[in-house]
Amino acid sequence: MNQTSDTTFDLIVLGTGSAGQNVATACREQGWSVAIVDPRPFGGTCSQRGCDPKRVLAGAAELIARSRHFTGKGIQTENAIDWADLMAFKNTFTQGIPESTEEKFEQAGIRYFHGTASFTDKRTISVGEHTLTGGKILIATGARPATLGFDGEELLLHSDDFLDLERLPKTIAFIGGGYISFEFAHIAAEAGAKVHLIHNNDKPLKNFDPDLVQALVGKMEEIGITFHLNTQTEKLSRSGDGYVLEGKEDGKPLRLECEAVVHGAGRIPNVDELDLVTGGVDFDKKGVTVDEYLRSVSNPDVYAAGDVSGSPGLSLTPIAGLESRAVAANLLKTDSSKPDYTATPSIAFTYPMLASIGMSEAQAQASGKEIKVNLLDMSDWYTYKRVGEKPSMAKVILDKSDGTILGAHILNGEAEHLINYFAIAMRQGMTAEQLGDTLFGYPTEGSDMTYLLEL
Incomplete structure (x- = not known):
């Protein structure tokens, strides 16, 4: 104008x-x-x-992972990502x-x-x-x-930059242990990069269930991602066409040579x-x-x-x-509308996906309620075995007194769907029995819901 x-x-x-x-x-x-x-x-x-372009890239990484699960089970060769085509x-x-x-x-x-x-x-x-x-x-x-406050911070790429990379670096480090770093690390690794993930304590993805996070970290290590926990980044400097990251890992000197270093340590x-x-x-x-x-x-x-x-x-x-x-x-109108934040689902679009809603186990334990925790390894269930998903896990927290669903935490390739079933139930006040009594199509992830909700 x-x-x-x-x-x-x-x-x-x-x-x-x-x-x-x-x-x-x-x-x-x-x-x-x-x-x-x-x-x-x-x-x-x-x-x-943010979310939308990231999910396009994550979708390609997910297809590579799913294809690999079927190698030797009917699929002859693994697929590969062409980064330039994917970015286009x-x-x-x-x-x-x-x-x-x-x-x-x-x-x-x-x-x-x-x-x-x-x-x-x-x-x-x-x-x-x-x-x-x-x-x-x-x-x-x-x-x-967020400002991280170390020497050479201005050399960091941000999430915007990663989503616009014309060429994927051969070696890339992500600073921060939140869902953005995890998602980008998985995308880069599945696209063929050597990936390091650096976090300043021993609890990455702090807003997700720690048992499931541990299982996810193990799965990501299997595809070559190196985790540096309890690591403080102290300096980033140029070195030829790349960078040198220096810091302390468990108090010992750390030095990484990378083609790119990405800020994923919070906003x-x-x-x-x-x-x-x-x-x-x-x-x-x-x-x-x-x-x-x-x-x-x-x-x-x-x-x-x-x-x-x-x-x-x-x-x-x-x-x-x-x-x-x-x-x-x-x-x-007037000040009369208050947002209802009840049962907000969160999803990390790694593969397997990690999803969470409601109370954590620690929060439920501290609430004083009489709770039941269903921690389930679903890897050998038909739904997940047929697509080679391992690990596939769920933790569902229930109030024994009235059957209320207090929290749900999912790790598998269907987590984005399962967590939404829980979101509907929890926002509408459904009990575990009512959700478990719902008829879902078979065989689908929904048809397994009743086994996650046993009181």
Whole structure:
């Protein structure tokens, strides 16, 4: 837009990801004047630099792994990934998003501005030469990679960079033991790279069940991934066409020569350039401090949703959608809509996949409830033996007093489906008996549910 004078809107949205788009569109449909601002290509992280392109690459890695399971069982040879072809395919999902998002805003009558936004007072936003005043403001700017604080940190690739690599490095290290590093490590290893994964303590994937994480680590080691736990990265430097990573592993010197080193050690709310102090918007390391209606506790005209919000919700795309629906309802009606974070599923798209929902075993033990823990090795069950899945494991935590499902944790190639069955049951208040009594098609992973739910 070529607007150069001060402009007033009913709503200003900062960020064009799913949360920002949802609220902007909902308010515009009700006749509000809406402006939306983003310094990066429109469309947000998930669709262009996160979940969606990652899953395209992970899908190829999964096919390689499944094919390998059948080698000698009817499949004659292993498949292989052509990285350039895979990236070209990935680009078919991402390349048109900024333009189509702009067209969407244009057609809806939403004014859009490319640039970095910052508060100049509690209701005014500066974007380059533009000054925008909003009756209400939504902060939906997502998250950015955390600062790690070691010498040479500026040489790190970020997740965006990995998803755009034209050529896969022969040797690659991932710093961080979260799901992003695990997923990317699996993709790179299945594509033929030598992979190192570095984590600063002995508990990677801390938000997932430790028994299943241990089994997943073992499986990933089988395909050649080297884990460096209890390892502190101290320095990254250039060496010819590659890099040298130096640190301490269990207190002993570590030196790795790699063609690339990728930051996968966590993300933090993207607020640094917003000048929230000038806007009277309180925030902390979790993000914008909000009440149960996602309204800023210090500036009643400001809301926040998605990864930038300091709400109890996990940093996941479905939570951004959940929170955006609540914000839209609260803006258009009154502060009456509270997001329900009950039973939020998390999935690491490695292979096997690792999925989690509800309480961990430790949380259930500490709750004071009388619980039953079903820890099952399903590797020899027909469903998984027929496709060579090993390990295949589940841990389901039940409340013995009333049959409530407290938590479920799955490790296998069908985890993405199984965890969604649990999500439906837990959000709708179904008991273990009711879910177990559901008739699923046979033979499928659903038809095994009853064995996971025995009280």
